[in-house]
Amino acid sequence: MRISTVTMFESSLSSMNRQQGEFMKVGQQIASGRRVVNPSDDPQAASRAVGVSQSMAVSQQYADARVSARNALSQEESVLNSVSDSIASAKTLIVQAGNGTLTDADRASIATELKGIYENLLGQANVTNGNGTYLFGGYKDDAPPFVKNGGEVTYQGSTNVRAQQVDSSRQMPVGNSGKEIFESVHSGAGYVATADAANSGSVIFTGPTRVNAADPGYGEKYTIQFTDGENYQILDEDDNPIKLDRDDNGTPEDTFSYTSGETITFAGISINLEGKPAANDEIALAKAPDRSLFTTLENAIAALDSTTETDAAKASLQNTLSTVSRELDNSLDNVLTVRASVGARLNELDVLDDVGGNRTLNYEQTMSDLVDLDYARAISDYTLRQVGLQASQKAFVDIQGMSLFDQL
Structure with a gap:
């Protein structure tokens, strides 16, 4: 069979191009650190990698949601801590006001201190977060939830609170309504x-x-x-x-x-x-009925600002202080109960973070198994392809020099 010069040139050139392409492919894998650079390199692995990548993105979204939920709950916990301190201070003043040796002027001074606590609690009830939304307004977080009308504070927020999807099967409330905190008592109240x-x-x-x-x-x-x-x-x-x-x-x-x-x-x-x-x-x-903390303090202030010139007035004052003291106890217990609920949700977020972190590690390991490069094997292939390319180039040079005209 006669093999033409053109055939030899084309065969050598094709072999050299193939060796060069394989050499460049291994070089591209080493440069990118990935075994599957293009879907055609391993269609099955590339397809599975797309699914794993989507799962990793969803897991990251849940992680971001947990960060947002943790920030909101941490701020609420801080405010509730201040609220409980204010209620405890008010209770101390109520006990002090029950001293029978105090004069009307003394009790009026205590009432002034209670007014300060009252205004402080109202400010805490209408606190905003870093985005300017009201923390205890529920769905209606664009306006102050507690409004003072004619000396009385009324709740105008929503009783429903926003929830955030912090995991595939967990939708967590990221707050509490002001009514639940400032206008309720715990279930065990007597x-x-x-x-x-x-x-x-x-x-x-x-x-x-x-x-x-x-x-x-x-x-x-x-x-x-x-x-x-x-x-x-x-x-x-x-x-x-x-x-x-x-x-x-x-x-x-x-x-x-x-x-x-x-x-x-x-x-x-x-x-x-x-x-x-x-x-x-x-x-x-x-x-104990659901009673607004602000109404309780309003009753206490009104009683302390009144005179006690008769036995009936003195008895009315003592009875009011006794009622207020019990209501403050119930309000404090309720705030502490809500605060415990916030703490439980923060602990749950920590657990979900651990679970989510382990899940992400598993996704990353699976992704690495599918598309990442085995450098030891790749470097060996790179050296082999380099030798093959050099051999192909040398063979082409040798064939290029084979001509009968050189014998003439």
Whole structure:
């Protein structure tokens, strides 16, 4: 078979170009650090790498969301810490105001301090974050959630709060509404007693105290009503007198004699009464209702700014302070409960960060296995391709010199 000179040249050139292409491909892999530079290098690995890359991007978005959620919750936790300190300070002032040796001027001074705490709490309730949105407004975070109208503070925010997707299966609330913090009590709050504003006697109460929460009547609303200065009845929610066998003689009664300083126990609760009642004086007892912290402080300030020239006025002041003290305790417990919830969410974010970090490491390992370069093998291939290219070039030079004309 006759092989033409053109065929030899074309075959040698084709071989040299092929060797050069393979040499450049290995060089490109080494330069990029990737085994799969183009999808055609390994279509299956390239296809799987696209899916892993998308999963890594989603995981990174969740990580960014957790950073945002952590910033919001950390700021809320800081504010709640200040709120709890303010409530504790108010409680201290209320205890101080209950000292019977204080004058009206002394109590007015305490009221001034309470007004400062009141304004401080209002400012904390309307705090904004770094973006200018109100922290405790819920969905309505573009305006102050607590507005003062006619001396009363009302909540005008939303009861729903924003949530953030911090993981594939976890949507986490990144805040709490102002109503939940400043206008609620925790579920375990007990009874609160309140003296009727129209009372004209000098009865002062202490308590109430929970005795037996399993009592069938525990949790209902009751009213202690004095029929005169010596007798009283206990009315249920429908104003019907309840009957008790207080003397354990087997004969329930609905009217009882009053003795100053006695402790009345019924329906799983007890309350101590002291002083001289007047006819139709009433003391209401009910499970702690949702009460605005600002309303509680407003009642305390109004009571401390009033005069105590009569025994009835003194009793009214002491009863108001007792009610306010119990309500402040409930408010503080509620704030601490919300704060604990914030702390639990921050801890959960830490756990999700660990899980997300491990997941990202797995994605990176999978991606490396699919497309990253084995440098030892690549350098060996690079040297081999270089030798092959040099051999191809040398063969081409030799063939180029093979001509019969050189023999003439």
